[in-house]
């Protein structure tokens with residue numbers, strides 16, 4: 001790599017190389033300078049937003065210095081890199097994280113106070129970067145944090161949506177979606193207008209003989225859209241390593257803006273072409289765990305895969321290594337099947353553009369990719385229609401067919417007697433229209449496939465990928481249990497708990513090695529520690545109660561048991577089970593004598609989460625929760641014994657307030673449906689207990705923290721099929737208590753019963769697919785146990801502390817180390833204090 005500044009001039013350069021602020025005074029100078037110049041504001045119109053801007057820019061300057069050095073260092077080291085392809089990155093806010101990782105939060109606090117601001121108010125000015133739906137997108141964000149913190153040379157690749165996940169408003173108890181335009185002021189991204197890639201769509205394939213007589217294919221015609229890179233620095237904790245997240249935005253290709261049209265007065269139509277191109281990266285699809293085969297979504301997927309691969313290949317080619325080295329330099333992880341088109345795209349680049357023969361190319365492709373599956377729900381498994389792919393990506397369809405042909409021949413050779421097998425595992429589903437099964441293509445094109453928790457990784461081997469285990473053997477399939485970053489989900493969300501832990505463990509080392517938490521067990525009986533632990537939980541509940549009061553107007557008692565379920569609204573996650581349980585509790589309270597009421601544990605049931613705009617059943621659940629809240633919260637008979645709250649617009653920054661404030665959180669999916677869940681980990685790490693089914697990571701959480709410290713209930717995954725069968729054949733009795741809940745709903749107690757009939761009938765008449773009735777009795781009984789357990793606060797706090805101490809396993813750092821060793825075969829790269837050896841010479 002050559003330096004662009006010639007040797008004699010480097011002294012001048014180095015003399016003026018930026019020096020990051022160190023003191024509060026220097027921070028103030030930088031901040032005021034940014035407010036006055038970069039933002040063009042003054043003493044007279046500097047509001048909190050402007051102060052946020054100045055602060056963010058001052059920290060950004062520091063970040064960028066580390067970022068540049070990291071990128072240079074990685075280029076010089078020229079070792080294997082990881083590329084994490086994800087259509088979703090649910091990042092949340094960046095400033096607090098930058099302060100933590102760069103250091104100097106105290107400096108900023110002092111400096112801001114000198115300027116007349118409070119650091120907490122400034123941090124909350126930032127708009128969440130909400131480029132994701134739920135668990136899958138937040139996992140990608142935690143992974144970026146861990147990759148940088150562990151010094152892995154790694155890049156994320158995604159789309160720069162102009163609109164992230166919609167903002168949820170609750171109006172008259174109904175969800176209303178409002179667009180999330182978040183880019184008005186985003187100091188964290190750098191537009192790289194010089195880094196562009198032309199992306200082709202439509203057109204046709206020409207086949208011809210080249211000079212050497214070899215048949216070659218070329219994809220011609222169609223239209224071109226330009227991808228422009230936007231880079232976001234991702235700082236690590238306790239290290240200067242600052243990785244890159246590259247997001248692509250779509251733009252009309254330079255030739256596309258039709259000056260002819262424009263000059264002849266057809267302004268509108270020339271601008272329309274441009275807007276059509278920009279539509280590709282305009283909006284995040286708001287479905288979680290649901291696939292709908294929309295053409296624009298397929299365009300997004302190809303646009304992003306093609307731009308990212310072009311970039312990766314371009315970087316590799318600079319090294320002038322032979323192609324067979326590609327998998328030694330590049331590991332690409334597919335976050336679910338959304339980036340599966342990267343597989344035929346790399347094959348296309350290698351054979352059509354680089355002239356490799358098929359087998360050589362295919363072996364490179366398989367060694368390069370790893371695929372993570374995040375769900376076994378059939379409605380979430382992506383399939384694209386053959387005619388649609390044919391139309392949009394004609395060359396890729398040919399390649400997919402060739403991949404399939406080779407694969408099926410291989411299967412047939414090894415399983416000559418099993419004719420059905422070929423139809424079952426074919427990438428092409430023989431339906432009308434024919435469909436491309438993206439998960440199969442991802443399995444076939446990768447060297448490793450992993451699930452995200454033990455149960456889930458076992459399930460994919462016995463259900464959706466069963467035949468592939470037979471074909472490839474079990475070693476192609478692995479488990480990497482999900483994790484969360486303790487930086488955001490402990491230290492930032494719960495600074496007081498983090499500080500308390502640090503005071504006992506002799507520093508913040510646990511934020512780098514979460515297993516150190518086990519040392520907390522020595523303090524389980526320490527009176528002062530217990531007291532402070534409880535006080536912190538109470539303070540966090542007060543903070544949440546204040547937020548609830550602000551946005552809903554309802555006062556809740558922070559001494560009540562806070563029972564929280566926050567996640568996307570989905571039938572399989574069973575918020576309906578929760579709200580039916582709440583109604584059951586309400587009916588019970590209504591029947592109680594004053595003496596009985598006195599013995600009752602007061603509760604606040606808190607819900608939060610978005611429903612996909614087209615998911616009618618999920619929206620009905622939101623409506624029911626709000627109607628129940630309206631009735632219960634106003635009922636004088638009930639008072640503080642029960643409050644029901646729906647927190648609108650649940651997102652990452654709300655989660656940072658909510659997770660530290662639970663006594664109990666709910667992770668109650670039908671067994672076998674929730675691949676992992678990650679908020680279960682966040683709640684326990686913050687000193688709350690959980691009620692859960694034997695599903696996803698709940699099982700491993702139980703193993704780690706001990707079954708006395710978790711409230712498990714419900715049927716097991718292995719029994720689900722049989723129970724569903726029993727429902728279908730009328731071979732079951734509706735739970736009696738649930739029946740009374742339904743009677744109450746039908747009576748109109750919570751408003752017009754007709755609105756909720758589909759919810760009730762789904763259980764009573766249509767087979768109760770999610771087994772709400774089967775689990776209802778054990779769910780309610782378990783809540784009764786929780787009430788009792790909560791009365792013994794001494795025992796309760798023992799459970800909470802023990803659980804926190806045993807959560808070390810669930811750090812995303814552990815998770816990333818497992819990927820690095822088992823799937824990517826990459827090593828960390830130690831940062832150099834001054835950037836790069838030889839960078840100045």
Ligand code: AZC
Pocket residue numbers: 134135136137139288289290336374375380452482674675676677678696
């Ligand atoms: C989610 C799973 O539903 C959740 O259980 C898991 O914790 C998370 O991924 C991270 O692995 N899946 C999705 O959000 N979406 C899809 C398409 O699976």
